[in-house]
Amino acid sequence: MKRHLKLILLFIRATVQIQLEYRSGVFGRTLANILSTGTSVMLLWAMFRQVPSIGGWSFDQVLVLVGIVTTIEFVVEIWFYPSLSKITTYVQRGEFDVLLIKPVASQFLVTFRHLQVMELTGLVIGLTVIGVGMHRVGSVTSFNILLLAIFLVASVVIIYSLYLALSTLAFWFTRIEEVASMIWLHSTAGSFPVAAYPPWARLLFTFVLPVAFVTNVPAQAATGRLSWEWGLGALAFATFVFCGATWLWNLAIRNYSSASS
């Protein structure tokens, strides 16, 4: 455990060193991030001038939702995209041997090797929007914050697992970048209350593209409206997809070792 923590710190240190060489980019990106989140909020505000609620959610509640989508988007950008998108490169270049020969689980190495921590400002923006939303709803209690933390972790686990599983398909299909970019769908579909969609779409957004679990559940938790069925459902789903993705990964590695040249 201690060794793994040390490795993560070393990996972060290394990526920070590289990114510091391109410092000006960081300011530009922060500005772009603020503008893009600001635009989403403005759009929402314009819509809510016409209707009092969407799918039973008020403007302030949807604001929390937008904050959560932004936060998760940046977790993907800081962590999963830089790390997991390399899997296809490793496979295409046949560089996987280099990882497999190390006495550390290959899944750990591909998960943590590249962390773009310089994008951290995006995370701050997301959490700020959540905070403002929760304050306006009047749901800032330590219990809600704890729930929010728990379900944000569950969301991150779900997104990680899906991304890992999609990238793992590279072992069989080699070119997979296009498919893996599906992972960004949650930010388009997820910035909206799932309850606002017709029933068939709700099913789709719960189990196929699990935006309900990834974005709606943490937002409900933060605003004190989470039912225990949905809460348990999200935790169960997170456990299920994580185990599934890990299983698929191990299968791919076994397959790779018996087939590659």
Place this chain on the structure above:
Amino acid sequence: MPIIHVDHLCKDYQVHQKEPGLAGSLRSFVRRKYQIVPAVKDVSFEIAQGEIVGFLGPNGAGKTTTLKVLSGLLYPTSGRASVLGFTPHERKAEFLKSITMVMGQKQQLAWDMTPGDSFLVNQAIYDVPDQDFRQRVGELTDMLELQPVLKKPVRKLSLGERMKCELAGALLHGPKILFLDEPTIGLDVNMQQAVRTFVADYNRRTGAAVILTSHYMADVEALAERVLVIDGGRLAFDGNLSALVAERAPNKVLKLQLAQPVSPERLAVFAPVRMIEGLTAELLAPRGNVAEIAARILNDVPVADIAIEDMPIEEVLGRLFQRKPMAEAAK
């Protein structure tokens, strides 16, 4: 004491066959056709602690496949490999910590880090205690003269500098077995020499076994006393390098520097002429009476200089590999 046992090892690859053209691609997308290609066929050998063994063979002979089975990257199709008492493909952490692999064609150091930082990552990955780590980095830095490059990002290093850093990075955990797959590929002659000297030194100092494949005969000649010749997936020879030359090259090469032009016919009387060009000529003389032939030539032909040499190993091997299919066909 043997630390590597390989027993009737076979490895087949399933190769996915794609028909040409778009229609073919679609067909093979729906229903994939596989062909089984045997890469290693029934190979057995043992390697002892402290040995340096060279794997020789033409491209695609199965050298790298054997190396990958031994290092645990590939599952054997049948047969058994045991390395340091472990079954390699189980890839137990304990096993992986006691071996290392350097692949000339694949880079292990992170492109974007300095070698020094990569070494720290390896220290954490292999769980090397601080004291051992500092001592080994010190030793390797001296032996490989790495001081000036440790703080430069890997992407700014020359190929040779990078290979030296790769070697250092691969040895920080004090492995008992080194698998070197084409470690000198693409390096200039001086750098090849430096890598060879280092590997020999390292083997002497630590007693680690070294198993290497190389296209450069000079690598194998300089390092390995024992060679395993793998051809068409089979073990064609296992033994001393000089024994290989004696066995497979019954002729020695007589190199003549002529004092004045001589016709090939006149030389052919003594022994088959391998080549003649201006005032230099080479004859192939049987090992047994090479001295006698040389003496007769010196008597009868205007020779300025004469030298008796072994056949270059490349050529010996070239013949070995060429002869193989014929021998197969004869069966």
